[in-house]
Amino acid sequence: MARIVMKFGGTSVGDIDRIKNVARRVKAEVEAGNEVAVVVSAMSGETNKLVDFCRQIAPLHDAREYDAVVSTGEQVTIGLLALALQEAGVNARSWMGWQLPIRTDGAHSKARITTIETDTIIERMSQGQVAVVAGFQGLGPDNRVTTLGRGGSDTSAVALAAALKADICDIYTDVDGVYTTDPRIVSKARKLDKITYEEMLESASLGAKVLQVRSVEMAMKHNVRVQVRSSFSDAPGTLICDEDEIVEKELVSGIAYSRDEAKITLVKVADRPGVAASIFGPLTDANVNVDMIVQNVSHGGGATDLTFTVTKTDLERAVQVLTDAKETLGYQELVADSNVVKVSVIGVGMRSHAGVAQTMFQALSAKGINIQVISTSEIKVSVLIAEEYTELAIRALHTAYGMDAA
Ligand code: ADP
Ligand code: ASP
Ligand code: MG
Secondary structure: OOEEEEEEOOHHHOOHHHHHHHHHHHHHHHHOOOEEEEEEOOOOOHHHHHHHHHHHHOOOOOHHHHHHHHOHHHHHHHHHHHHHHHHOOOOEEEEOHHHOOEEEOOOOOOOOEEEEOOHHHHHHHHOOOEEEEEOOEEEOOOOOEEEOOOOOHHHHHHHHHHHOOOOEEEEEEOOOOOEOOOOOOOOOOOEOOEEEHHHHHHHHHOOOOOOOHHHHHHHHHHOOOEEEEEOOOOOOOEEEEOHHHOOOOOOOOEEEEEOOOEEEEEEEEEOOOOHHHHHHHHHHHOOOOOOOEEEOOOOOOOEEEEEEEEOHHHHHHHHHHHHHOHHHHOOOEEEEEOOEEEEEEEOHHHHOOOOHHHHHHHHHHHOOOOOOEEEEEOOEEEEEEEHHHHHHHHHHHHHHOOOOOO
16 A cells, blocks of 8 residues: 555646546546545646736736635636546545645745645545645745645645655656657657656756646655656656666756746946946846856957846846946946747766767757857756747757657
């Protein structure tokens, strides 16, 4: 007997038949003698619709009321799944975040889980009752509903698995595992049997939306075994695990991309100490996250161009802040460009092997793709390129690193 957490994403609960399909899968685990807690997302498209309703009423909405609205999608699916389980003869009860409760900090719309009260559901699970828990939502210090950021049900599931000391957290989705890159873009992408926490964390933070970044952080911290698998097939999934559990390490394990990028260039900024601080200080104060940065060395004239990236959502705010401070910063011109994408290659093998970046630059140049900004860390290389080359670049890199499926 094992204790398992099963999480089903939006497409997996997208209509009534799919919810019945989920109930069948849960029932099979219960009949195999396991204790089961299920975490579900809203039906696909529902959260987008709710977010859009808020935007239509108030573009700069109050985050508490936004959470009150967007958390409701999950209330529908927990109730429907509990009903479907009961119809299938399985003892089940639904739980909203506040009912357990799942406590979070007060950062409405992007809250972090702090604690999960599990005594009641553990007792009921031991009596054979399935707990159907709403993903994405929690209870803030002000006793109001919070949400965990888009894709947050993954984090709810991993946090619940950690709190329940579950043997495994199965994330059921519309692909049958973690691939070398988004299988929707590269048909030759290969499914990985295993991937390290670290690589998954990099991939998720660099744009692979198969798991929310925080869910991977949480799994790594609490050593939760996470498996990504399909809710529509029985194919074995991908296990996220420690590096020493992987015998054959690949040099590069994957390629991720993010379209949520925008580039800002400040033309002719003075090249003297303190300038970077005076530019990035006000951006930090305005809660704008800066990611990639390049600055050229000035030649004689004492002025240089400074280029950096922010998320598309932050672009307007960043431009406003920098325009307001133009006098003090003393640059000549601000050029903003949101027609960009960040493409990254990831692999723990890079720590011990040279040449990974070079392969990337060559493959892109062979396709005539210009690299605008580069950034690297121990296990990844990222480049910023024009958005229209997204597919071309990812496919070329996938081939260049020998990752194409036969
Ligand atoms: P869910 O609704 O189940 O949470 P998501 O849409 O959030 O599902 O995540 C699954 C999607 O992630 C897939 O449909 C796929 O297009 C995308 N994806 C991006 N990168 C990868 C990758 N490396 N491996 C698998 N899927 C990926
Ligand atoms: N329903 C939420 C969203 O669409 C949470 C999730 O699906 O993980 O972002
Ligand atoms: Mg998701």
